Amino acid sequence: MFRLYTPGRILFGHGTFEKALGDCDLIVVSPSIKTKILQRMKKEVEIIEFKRSSKTGEPLERDVHNLKDSLEETKPKVVAAVGGGSVIDATKLALVLMYNRNIDLKNMYIKGVPNTKRKTSLIGVETTAGTGTGISAAAVVIDENSVKHGLVGEALICDRAIYDPSLVISMSRETAAYSGMDALTHAIEAYTSTIENMPADTMALKAVELAGKNIVKAVNGDEKSREMMHYANMMAAIGFANSRLGICHALSHKIGGRFNIPHGKINAMLLPHIISFNSTATNRYNDIARVLGLKTPQDVVEWVKKINKETGIPSLATLGEKFYEMIPQIARETENDGLMKTNPRKAKAEEIEKFLKESFEKDA
Ligand SMILES: [Fe+2]
Incomplete structure (x- = not known):
């Protein structure tokens, strides 16, 4: 027997970005691609600029906490995390923290990720061709000792994953x-x-x-x-x-x-x-x-x-x-x-x- 876990919908192709984000009311995006992404949005949405503090690409614990605070202020129904692994991973984890107030990241390293159903729908839009985090049930975060923790759980699966090749054409x-x-x-x-x-x-x-x-x-x-x-x-x-x-x-x-x-x-x-x-x-x-x-x-x-x-x-x-x-x-x-x-x-x-x-x- 085997199971196949995937997001509820995976969309691949040019133009899927515009099509899939019609009902989104908030975008989490890294500052480096914000302008490019906003130019392609067909309606006005709220924006959270995700600033990560590490040099390696993964978010630090405090980056996740800051993002959770911002998300709590906005309370979006549908949020799109647009970027490389750090933006999507941090958004996945921030939503878990938002819907599980009695647990923190350190608990999760030991006990795993709680499987609480979130009320915010998450769209993962990968703008680099490699992390796979739009699909996976995983997220990576770095603790204060520079140790990376790879967390896995069904609550870390996006509801939709968008793979629009036009977003990866301009990668360095x-x-x-x-x-x-x-x-x-x-x-x-x-x-x-x-x-x-x-x-x-x-x-x-x-x-x-x-x-x-x-x-x-x-x-x-x-x-x-x-x-x-x-x-x-x-x-x-x-x-x-x-x-x-x-x-x-x-x-x-x-x-x-x-x-x-x-x-x-x-x-x-x-x-x-x-x-x-x-x-x-x-x-x-x-x-x-x-x-x-x-x-x-x-x-x-x-x-x-x-x-x-x-x-x-x-x-x-x-x-x-x-x-x-x-x-x-x-x-x-x-x-x-x-x-x-x-x-x-x-x-x-x-x-x-x-x-x-x-x-x-x-x-x-
Ligand atoms: Fe990897």
Whole structure:
């Protein structure tokens, strides 16, 4: 038996942004794209400018609290969160806080996300082609110790998700690279996870194929490839929302916050090493090799390294000695990460430590 969790409606295509936002009475948007978004709105709506305080792309706890306060003042019936992962994740979490006054984020890290029905309808509009948060039941937030927490729960699913390719055409090269590699990592981790979910896995494998054909051209600005990467992003998200993720995201959450590295970038830096590590535990990388026009899992490792070079992603060794010294602690924290449950290769802290040290040394 399997279940397929998705938003109530997913709309994809040019012009879906205008069509889907007809009944929205409030938009949460980042200041950098506010003007562009407002120009496309066909009616006047209230705006909350979401200002995140972190450099890495994810919201801090205080950003979520500030947004909750603003939402409480406005009390919207239909809110659209328009932007990259931080805007949508913060809006999801702020709404959970708004409808669960007796619980805070710290409780949720331990007890999970309460499944209270919200009275505000949420539309997720992704303007980068990679986070998948418009689809997923997940949200990431950073605590005061720079530790990222990936929360999962049905209350974090949008009611509608909009994938309008015209919104991702003007992404910077860097955003296209980081978000695109995040989408590829979602697809690979979902397909190789221990949860077998045929529809989700089919979506994930197709997303690998689409990303393989399009990521370099998309980073270089080709419009059709950016549209295809947005498809890959959406399909990878259906994959990981149902089949979950693995050790790459478990590690990137630990490393990214501490070293101020954008989420997709650190995933990409880890990904070739993760494929080497995991490929002894599952034969699913053979399918991934096939859809990429390659022969073996090792070919996939070399292919990801090549894509990283072409899209400007540095090696793991560029994290330097401070990272190397912190590896034992990162390994200990990762052993107990929930995402290790769905990683195909089980590993204790010592094994993760050895793997990370070897990966770092190999890349030096
Ligand atoms: Fe991700």
